Amino acid sequence: AQRVTQPEKLLSVFKGAPVELKCNYSYSGSPELFWYVQYSRQRLQLLLRHISRESIKGFTADLNKGETSFHLKKPFAQEEDSAMYYCALTLFKEYGNKLVFGAGTILRVKS
Amino acid sequence: DAGVTQSPTHLIKTRGQQVTLRCSPISGHKSVSWYQQVLGQGPQFIFQYYEKEERGRGNFPDRFSARQFPNYSSELNVNALLLGDSALYLCASSFLTVSYEQYFGPGTRLTVT
Numbered sequence: 001a002q003r004v005t006q007p008e009k010l011l012s013v014f015k016g017a018p019v020e021l022k023c024n025y026s027y028s029g030s031p032e033l034f035w036y037v038q039y040s041r042q043r044l045q046l047l048l049r050h051i052s053r054e055s056i057k058g059f060t061a062d063l064n065k066g067e068t069s070f071h072l073k074k075p076f077a078q079e080e081d082s083a084m085y086y087c088a089l090t091l092f093k094e095y096g097n098k099l100v101f102g103a104g105t106i107l108r109v110k111s
Numbered sequence: 112d113a114g115v116t117q118s119p120t121h122l123i124k125t126r127g128q129q130v131t132l133r134c135s136p137i138s139g140h141k142s143v144s145w146y147q148q149v150l151g152q153g154p155q156f157i158f159q160y161y162e163k164e165e166r167g168r169g170n171f172p173d174r175f176s177a178r179q180f181p182n183y184s185s186e187l188n189v190n191a192l193l194l195g196d197s198a199l200y201l202c203a204s205s206f207l208t209v210s211y212e213q214y215f216g217p218g219t220r221l222t223v224t
Contacts, residue, residue: 004153032211043114044154044201044215051211086153092209096166097144099203099213101153 002027004087006102013077014110021072021105023061023087031089033063033070034099038084047072047085057081077109115204115216123222124192132187132219136204142166143185144213145177146201154201160185161208189221197223 003026013019025031033050048056050063050070061072070087087102116135124130136143142161146154159167160179179185183204189196199220203213 043217046212049211088153096161096208097142097159097203097205097210097213098156098167098169099144099146099154100156101146103151103153 002031002089002091002100004089004100004102006085006087006105008105009103010106010108012108012110015079016076019072019074019077019081019107019109021085021087021107023070023072023102025068025070025087025089027068027089027091029091030065031091033061034088034090035059035061035070035072036086036088036101038086040083044086077107079109079111082107082109115202115214117200117202117216117219119219120217121220121222123224125224126192126194128192129188129190130192130221132189132200132202132221134185134187134202134204134216136183136185136202137214140204140206140214141183142205142208142210142213143179143183144203144205145185145187146203147171148199148201148218150198157187159208166208192223194223197221 005024035047037047086104088099144159145157148154156169158177163179174190199218202216205213
């Protein structure tokens with residue numbers, strides 16, 4: 001079965017420090033990987049997807065198929081980055097829009 | 112556009128009762144998916160509907176059912192409620208049945224006592 005693991009429930013960093021939110025997945029095929037973010041009192045929203053290879057709000061994520069990882073990184077954290085971050089995968093060909101989410105990591109950026 | 116809307120915002124039910132949750136997708140979106148999010152966990156897929164047909168089903172008992180209407184809005188029904196059904200129920204919409212971006216609603220908080 002597909003599984004997404006986010007090993008850290010909480011990651012606390014100081015403003016200006018680098019951030020890395022870890023995500024590992026288990027699936028033998030070629031899933032599509034995403035990062036979703038939920039800011040306080042806001043709805044869940046897409047942050048970035050691996051197929052786009054883009055940087056959103058300074059965040060990047062590289063898909064490493066060998067290590068089955070999709071870690072989210074930002075070189076300099078900002079206070080407004082504080083939020084809950086979810087890693088997710090989908091298997092379009094087999095399961096349509098079904099997203100499999102990890103348990104999430106709370107990022108707290110301290111001033 | 113107000114985005115995906117869900118109703119009610121929250122509700123409290125008793126064990127054994129039935130509940131209906133509603134979702135209105137973004138205008139023009141034809142796919143609606145439902146997720147259950149238990150406290151401390153990520154959302155878990157329940158159903159996907161596209162053009163009024165079920166396109167996917169998660170590992171949930173038959174007490175859970177859903178349907179999609181001609182205007183693409185959707186209802187999620189849960190029968191014979193259990194304490195473990197207490198959760199935030201999220202609805203997500205997208206234009207296609209396969210889409211790189213889904214838009215989530217604010218959720219309905221269900222508490223079963």
